[in-house]
Amino acid sequence: MPYAGKLATPRSLPRTLAFVIGAAVTAVGMMMMVPTVIAFVLAEHDAALGLGASAAIAIGCGVLGWRTLGRPGPIGMKEGFATVGLAWFVLSAFCALPYLFSGTIPGITDAFFESASGLTTTGASVISNPSNLPRGIGIWRGITQWLGGMGVIVLSIAVLPLLGTGGVQLARAETPGGAPDRLTPRFQDTAKRLWLFYVALTGVVAVLLVVGEMDWYQALVHAMTTTATGGFGTESTSIASFSAYTKWVLTAFMFISGASFALHYRALRKPSKYGKSAEFRLYCCLTVIAVVIVIGGLLADHSIGTAVVDGTFNVVSIITTTGFATQDWAAWRPALQILVVGLMFLGGMAGSTSGSVTTFRVGVLTKAAFVDLRRLVYPRGVFMVRFGRDRIPERVVDSVQSFFLFYMFLFTTGTFLLTFIDANVSETM
Numbered sequence: 001m002p003y004a005g006k007l008a009t010p011r012s013l014p015r016t017l018a019f020v021i022g023a024a025v026t027a028v029g030m031m032m033m034v035p036t037v038i039a040f041v042l043a044e045h046d047a048a049l050g051l052g053a054s055a056a057i058a059i060g061c062g063v064l065g066w067r068t069l070g071r072p073g074p075i076g077m078k079e080g081f082a083t084v085g086l087a088w089f090v091l092s093a094f095c096a097l098p099y100l101f102s103g104t105i106p107g108i109t110d111a112f113f114e115s116a117s118g119l120t121t122t123g124a125s126v127i128s129n130p131s132n133l134p135r136g137i138g139i140w141r142g143i144t145q146w147l148g149g150m151g152v153i154v155l156s157i158a159v160l161p162l163l164g165t166g167g168v169q170l171a172r173a174e175t176p177g178g179a180p181d182r183l184t185p186r187f188q189d190t191a192k193r194l195w196l197f198y199v200a201l202t203g204v205v206a207v208l209l210v211v212g213e214m215d216w217y218q219a220l221v222h223a224m225t226t227t228a229t230g231g232f233g234t235e236s237t238s239i240a241s242f243s244a245y246t247k248w249v250l251t252a253f254m255f256i257s258g259a260s261f262a263l264h265y266r267a268l269r270k271p272s273k274y275g276k277s278a279e280f281r282l283y284c285c286l287t288v289i290a291v292v293i294v295i296g297g298l299l300a301d302h303s304i305g306t307a308v309v310d311g312t313f314n315v316v317s318i319i320t321t322t323g324f325a326t327q328d329w330a331a332w333r334p335a336l337q338i339l340v341v342g343l344m345f346l347g348g349m350a351g352s353t354s355g356s357v358t359t360f361r362v363g364v365l366t367k368a369a370f371v372d373l374r375r376l377v378y379p380r381g382v383f384m385v386r387f388g389r390d391r392i393p394e395r396v397v398d399s400v401q402s403f404f405l406f407y408m409f410l411f412t413t414g415t416f417l418l419t420f421i422d423a424n425v426s427e428t429m
Contacts, residue, residue: 022065029058039136047134050102092116118144123231123323142221149228149353231323258320258348278388321355
């Protein structure tokens with residue numbers, strides 16, 4: 001690989017940042033053209049004008065940074081994290097432009113919030129009733145999650161040969177599961193295959209949803225946000241108003257999208273790869289256990305059919321951090337509400353579009369805890385952490401434990417701040 005072992009100099013880093021971020025902004029600007037055309041065909045003039053202006057600005061600024069100011073250079077680990085961190089902030093700003101220019105979300109803060117929520121596939125929204133959105137804006141809202149699911153930087157690596165330089169470092173900084181799983185010796189080829197599979201999977205979901213009661217607009221938006229495990233929809237009631245068929249389709253593909261895409265790709269040739277993956281087995285086991293518990297808890301208040309459909313759907317949605325819902329979780333029994341909060345910490349597999357801790361880290365943390373207990377009982381014993389048949393190096397175990405501690409620190413701090421702010425706002429009202 002070019003530039004192997006080298007680090008970016010202070011002078012070359014700004015140009016490398018401009019090159020990578022400019023390429024990503026250009027890709028986002030090109031994607032804006034899709035809802036622009038749709039809005040124009042549907043005679044949504046304000047939406048078409050806002051999307052078109054946003055696309056022109058994004059493409060112009062992106063090309064300026066990518067082709068004029070930027071220059072590909074060596075990218076080390078620190079440079080990769082710096083580039084990706086800055087890129088997501090810049091991309092969120094550009095993705096907010098369609099909301100502002102179309103007047104859909106007039107406030108800068110709200111528009112940036114909606115944009116960042118989409119790109120990070122968080123799913124939180126300032127829009128109370130998505131069914132009132134112009135369809136062009138609704139599709140753009142879904143595209144932001146779809147791009148964020150697999151990653152805009154990974155997309156840029158796939159389509160730009162020059163981004164092969166340091167591509168692994170960029171992808172590692174962007175993906176939530178740690179080091180990216182390679183399908184080919186060159187990571188650019190891996191990125192292409194993952195994105196092709198991602199596109200194909202989205203198409204399959206859209207077709208199956210159209211076969212049900214969804215129209216093309218609803219099917220397209222939900223297909224993008226399901227494969228991205230993001231949760232943006234077209235209705236204020238999320239998925240509650242749709243049929244059992246639609247719920248089962250979404251359940252299946254949320255589960256698929258919560259598994260490693262590299263594993264799916266390998267399993268296309270050898271389905272036995274699923275059974276050999278310790279992380280996939282743990283992912284399935286945790287999901288099944290949670291589904292059984294939730295269905296059992298819902299049977300007291302619902303019919304068997306409703307409990308099975310809604311219990312399975314909501315558990316898969318929560319574990320994969322998708323965020324779709326068919327019921328109000330706050331109305332469930334307290335024990336189920338506590339379980340829901342716990343499931344949110346699991347996440348899907350590493351290499352999927354899911355967020356949270358991920359099943360791999362959960363497995364490693366559990367195995368490391370048991371190893372530490374054995375060391376207490378047998379101080380002179382020599383033990384190693386294994387996940388499935390693989391031996392986990394100590395540096396990986398330390399990294400996973402550090403990640404989890406930092407994750408819980410952010411969770412605790414965020415919970416405290418939100419509670420503190422809410423309490424003070426309530427007092428002043």
